Amino acid sequence: MKSLRAQRHAVPPREPKAGRRVGPNTVNAPDRLLLDTVRHSGYRVVLLMLAAAVAAAAGLLLPDALAGAVDATVSGERSWPQVLWLLAVGGAEIAADVAAAMLTARVTAADTAWLRRRLTRHLARLGTASPYPDGDAVSRLTTDCTGAGTVASTLVQLGSAVVVSTGAVTLLAVLDWRLAVVFLVSVPLALRLARSHLRLTADDLTAYQRVSGELSARLLDAVSGLRTIAAAGLGERESARVLRPLPQLSAAGAGMWHTQARMVWKAGLLLPAVELAVLGAAGFGVLAGRLSVGDVLAALGYVALGMSLVGQVPQLTNLSRARSCAGRLVEVLDTAPPEEGTFRLPAGPGTVELRGVRVGEVLRDVDLTVPGGSTVAVVGRSGSGKSALTAVLGGLRRPDSGEVLLDGVPVERTRTEELRTAVGYAFERPVLLGATVADAVAYGSWAGSAAVERACRTAQVHDLVVRLPEGYANPLGHTPLSGGEAQRVGLARAVVRNPRLLVLDDATASLDTVTEARVERAIGEALPGRTRVVVTHRAGTASRADRVIWLADGRVRGVAPHDVLWAEPDYRAVFTESAEGTEGTDP
Amino acid sequence: MRLYWTTLAAQWRGALVLAGCSVLESVPAFLSGRLVERSVNAGFAAGRPWPGVAWLLVFAAVSVLGAFGSRLVWQRLGEIIEPLRDALVRAIVRGVLGGSAPQRSRPDASGVARITQHVEVVRDATAGLLVQARGMVVTTVAALAGLFSVAVELAWLVAIPVLLSLAVFACLLPTLASRQRALTLADEHTAEAAGTVLTGMRDVVACGAEAAAVASVFGEIGKQETAAVRMGTATAARTLVIAVGGFVPLLLVLALAPGMVASGQLTAGAALGAVVYLSATLRPALQGLAATTSTVVLRLLVALRRLSESCPVPEAEDGTAEPRDGTVGVRGVTFGWGEHAEPIVRDLDLELEPGDHLAIVGPSGIGKSTFAGLLTGMLRPQRGQVLLGGEPVTEIRPALRHRLVAFTPQESYVFAGTVRENLALLAPSATDARLLAAAERVGAAALVDRLGGLYGELGHAAEGLSAGEAQLLSLARLYASPAEVIVLDEASSHLDPAAEARAEWAFAERGGVLVVIAHRLSSAVRANRVLVMDGRETLLGSHDELLSSAPAYAELMRAWTVPVSPRAALPATRAAAR
Structure with a gap:
């Protein structure tokens, strides 16, 4: 059986229903989301800014305090007032740095979690109408939320780096304007040396990544x-085949280090070059009597602070990354969820009516009535639209056109919680969720332990569950279930909700025929008079249903009892495929 | 991972070269304070500009020398890092592909991607450790040494706080590592919880359990947040320790030096040099050391640990028995996955002679592939024995067993390389003529022609081939093998019925034992014996015998046998149900 999600992704999101992106004016939406994120951090981000401001101010005061202390020291005077001042400034800087580090972690963690919660809630609201593949949605929830969550700390760091750098240059100018001029002239020159290396390593990196990708592709093939x-014991030989490009990878890697060697050492000269230029200028200042010996040290300190902006270049990358991450989050958050229904479901026997239902190319022009209390089998080759039909019945999927009525009320406009209690689903490959086996059965319902046990007896899985080390309380993660066992737990999950319409989408395919018949009978006894829609590949199951809906190429080919349809060779041919779950035949 | 350390240790020659480069790199840090002090005291402050400038030029020359040292380090880095990465990749590929364990414990595609990522992290982190962290250590040591050479009187004032803070930092490392690991795990759990809910969204919606699903993800998000904050607190503690360790010596020197200068114990120049060492070289180096070491070391440790957790170690196969002939015997075999699971086969007996053609039919998920694993010796039965030529199949010399028994699953193995390489996988010495004949027999001749003959090239991931065409190549490969027992596990499921029939007839005429796990029931009609697996019982017989004696089989086969059936067949089924 193809999963519902797989089919969903084949169909592009529809206008103007679920899956629609709202607002053409989304240019600034990522920035708005980032702003919301920062604003959400509230007082903590204010504290972070405060700590960063104190750290910046203390950092800028430190060289001058150092100069004072050094001058006192060199002249052999009593230095304790200057040293105390240095202690105060340095202590303040350290305290502010530590506070900023802690606040950064808190703000970033809280922002990331806030974004993740928002996204999770929205994805749940989108439900099966979400146009985003699972892996893609998970990566948005993990990587992109992390990226966007760093925005507050990135902004604060960039801001304080700008303040510190400009402050340092200003203070250098106050010390001696010539020093500031020398600094400002030497920095661009030194930067040009360092810049070239970034480009060249990017080229080398692509070569390395190409070979690395080749190796991964070989390993994936294997x-x-x-x-x-x-089975053929070819492990060693195939390993050798996979590893054939390894020497190339080594060579590419070695080449990468060599290029880096050629480039990186120039970058290493950046700081000394600027330092020496300023030192020289400061030396002449001492000579002319404008500067003290301590001032030379202060100038060195200002140079280091002024250069700190260069080290913050990665923060600019982080900022643009945060923006693109926010863009991907906004994309999800702006996808409109399906409208909530408001209609109440009247008491009824569970009669289902389909009127002109179309689902993409999968299901076309389906008009059907399933009388309340009857059992209907749905039969057809793989790809004939069986799963789409069952999904439409209980509102798991909205038809592109047409209407589905449950006891006279349009499914699409029924209140969700009422619809979910009225329709029970069991699947060929159920995804079992919850902490324990009992949780998995009661998932999403308020069923107590007695009801859970009753449902498991009905689904013929009670004996298996009580044999588990902790019985019903066995953790689901420690309960390996075969396909047939999982199917029966999934059946119990559908039965426990006591629905008026039970949809079994090939939900007994992996059971042996004896157990399948037992389950069928037990369900009949536990839920008497309920409507049942059963997708099946077994002629026996179809023959026990009141009527069979025979689907072919997305259309209803016939609705009649099994024995009547059996006269058709095409109908019999449906049952000659023994195994399902494959793509069918290749042309 | 032990492999990491042994490989690294094997690179000792490279390490010696690095040590040599480090000496070169350390020169500027060692001389910085002294040269600045000279340039000021002997030059500018003494009213003599040219000596001042000259000393600065010496400093510049020394800086170039140091930068040259780091250039040498980068050049030599490849000689240490690349062999290390090669060794890791080799061990991992062998671990993933080696052994004969069933596929359950093996990594899937995303597992492979994750392992590759871990290897790259190990590579980068080791490089970072060797370049940055080593550089910072060198600078710190050199600055301390330079300081001692200028003002040995101040040595203890400086050394004690620095060493103390480094010791406290070392004590913090385990906490940092465990919190980093907790954070990594919390990240993975968040992704897992979200992944479970998102892949199960159909079921979540069908159960109306959106609230419960969201709550389960929220729980992990909250834990991740806590772990991140805890990591942040530990990082802040690290910042504090190192900052204090760098600042206290400066304070002590400045507070005590005036007295020493006044009493003549210390020259003013030496005091200036000491302050330059402390403020311009040592403090930044210490801070860099703390930042890079802890990030890089933590990344490295976490990646190594994850690697050793996710990379399987291949188990060796053994066995020495030699089979007498090409018969297959199944004697009282019982097998189930785990002790609580219902057995897939129970007390099964089966004898197959060369020339026998067995079809296995039954619903999907009932354990037919598991049975194939038992037949080929990839799985060991819990009770009973599977014999090949009178010997237990798992005891047979592995190379011989692999030659005698050949198996093809539903998913075909087609790899990048020539068509010939693909077809000759199980018979490396086969002639071109034999390979072409095999392709012709199973109906793959036209396909081989289209691909450019035996020497045509195939791309990755069976690119350009349909699933059916990939199966045709697998079948031709199997036909060309020297095997006497052939097991086809839905190996023709993507072929159309006519092509499937042609391939199966070809194998039936090839001789030896043929076991076909049927995708279509028509496979059973072609076989001379049929095994019906239906969960609680297994039935064995010819097609005709089963039709008359087994109602379940008769029902399965109704589409062939009963053109139009009234309710006549029904009571029998019902009876069987009770």
Whole structure:
């Protein structure tokens, strides 16, 4: 069976229903989200800015305090007032740095978590209408939220780096304007030396990544053929085949280090070059009597502070990354969820009506009535639209056109919680969720332990559960279940909700015929008079249903009892495929 | 991972070269304070500009020398890092592909991607450790040494706080490492929880359990937040320790030096030099050391640990028995996954002679592939024995077993390389003629022609081939193998029925034992014996025998056998149900 999600992704999101991006004016939406994020941090971000401001101010005062203390020291005078001042300034800087580090962690963690919660809530609201593949959504929730969550700390760091650098240059100018001029002239020259290396390593990196990708592709090929390799004992030989490009990778890697060697050492000269230029200028200042010996040290300190902006260049990358991450988050958050229904469901036997239902190319022009209390089998080759049909019945998927009525009320406009209690679903490959086996059965319902046990007896899985080390309380993660066992737990989960309409989407495919018949009978006894829609590949199951809906190429080919349809060779041919779950035949 | 350290240790020659480069790198840090002091005291402050400038030029020359040292380090880095990465990659590929364990414990595609990522982190982090962290250590040591050479009187004032803070920092490292690991795990758990809910969204919606699903993800998000804050607190503590360790010596020197200068114990120049060492070289180096070491070391440790956790170690196969002939015997075999699971086969007996053609039919997920694993010796039965030529199949000399028994699963193994390489996988010495004949027999001749003959090239991930075409190549490969027992596990599921029939007939005429796990029931009609696996019981017989004796099989086969059936067949089924 193809999963519902797989089919969902094949169909592009529809206008103007679920899956629609709202607002063409989304140019500044990422920035707005980032702003909201910063604003959400509230007082903590204010504290962070305060700590950063104190650290910047103390950092800027430190060279001058040092100069004072050094001058006193060199002249052999009593230095304790200057040293105390230095202690106060330095202590303030350290305290502010530590506070900023802690606040940064808190703000970033809280912002990331806030974004993640918002995104999770929205993805849940989108439900099965979400146009985002699972892996993509997970990466948005993890990587992109992390990226966007750093925005507050990145902004604060950039801001304080700008303040510190400009402050340092200003103070250098106050000390001696010539020093500031020398600094400002030497920095661009030194930067040009360092810049060239960034470009060249990027080229080398691509070469390395190409070979690395080739190696991964080979390993992936082999992993997809693992069963063949293991059965033929070819592990060693195939490893050698996969590893064939390894020497190339080594060579590319070595080349990368060599290029870096050629480039990086120039970058290492950046700070000394500027330092020496300023030192020389300061030396002449001492000579002319404008500067003291301590002032030379202060100038060195200002140079280091002034250069700190260069070290903050990665923060600019971080900022643009935060923006692009925010863009990907906004994309999800701006996808409109399906409208909530408001209609109440009247008491009824569970009659289902489909009127002109179309779902993409999968299901076309389906008009059907399933009388309340009857059992209907849905039969057809793989790809004939069986799963789409069952999904539409309980509102798991909205038809592109047409209407589905449950006891006379449009499913699409029924209140969600009422619809979920009225329709129970069991699938061929159920995804079991919850902490324990009992949780998995009661998932999303308020069923107590007695009801859970009753449902498990009905689904013929009670004996298996009580044999588990902790019975119903066995952690789901420590309960390996075969396909058939998982199917029966999934059945129990559908039965426990006591629905008026039970939809079994190939939900007994992996059970043996005896157990399948037992489950069928037990469900009949536990939920008497309920409507049942059963997708099946087994002629026996179809023959026990009141009527069979025969689907072919997305259309209803016939609705009649099994024995009547059996006269058609095409209908019999549906049952000659023994195994499902594959793509069918290749042309 | 032990491999990491042994490989690293094997690179001792490279390490010696690095040590040599380090000496060169340390020169500017060692001389910085002394040269600045000279330039000021002997030059500018003494009213003599040219000596001042000259000393600065010496400083410039020394800086170039140091930068040259780091250039040498980068050049030599490849000789240490690349062999290390090679060794890791080799061990991992062998671990993933080696052994004969069933596929359950092996990494999948995303697992492979994750492992590759870990290897790159190890590579980068080791490089970072060797370049940055080593450089910072060198600078710190050199600055301390330079300071001692200028003002040995101040040595203890400086050394004690610095060493103390480094010791406290070292004590903090385990906490940092465990919190970093907790954070990494919390990240992974968040992704897992979200992934579970998102892949199960159909079920979440069907159960109306959106609130419960959101709550489960929120729980992990909250834990991740706590872990991140805890990590941040530990990092802040690290910042504090190192900052204090760098600042206290400066304060002590400035507070005590005036007295020493006044009493003549210390020259004013030496005091100035000491302050330059402390403020311009030592403090930044210490801070850099703390920042890079802890990030890089933590990344390295976490990646190594994750690697050793996620990379399987291949188990060796053994066995010495020699089979007598090409018969297959299954004697009282029982097998189930785990002790609580219902057995997939129970007390099964089966004898297959060369020439026998067995079809296995049953619903999907019932354990047919598991049975194939038992037949080929990839799995060991919990009770009973599978015999090949009278010997237990798992005891047979592995190379011989792999030659005698060949197996092809539903997913075909087609790799980048020539068509010939692909077809000759199980028979490396086969002639071109034999390979072409095999392709012809199973109906893959036209496909081989289209691909450019035996020497045509295939791309990655069976690019340009349909699933059916990939299966045709696998079948031709299997046909060309020297195997006497052939197991096809839905190996023709993507072929159309006519092509499937042609391939199966070809294998039936090839001789030896043929076992076909049927995708379509028509496979059973072609076989001379049929095994029906239906969960609680397994039935064995010819197609005709089963039709008359087994109602479940008869029901399965109704589409062939009963053109139009009234309710006649129904009571039998019902009876079987009770």
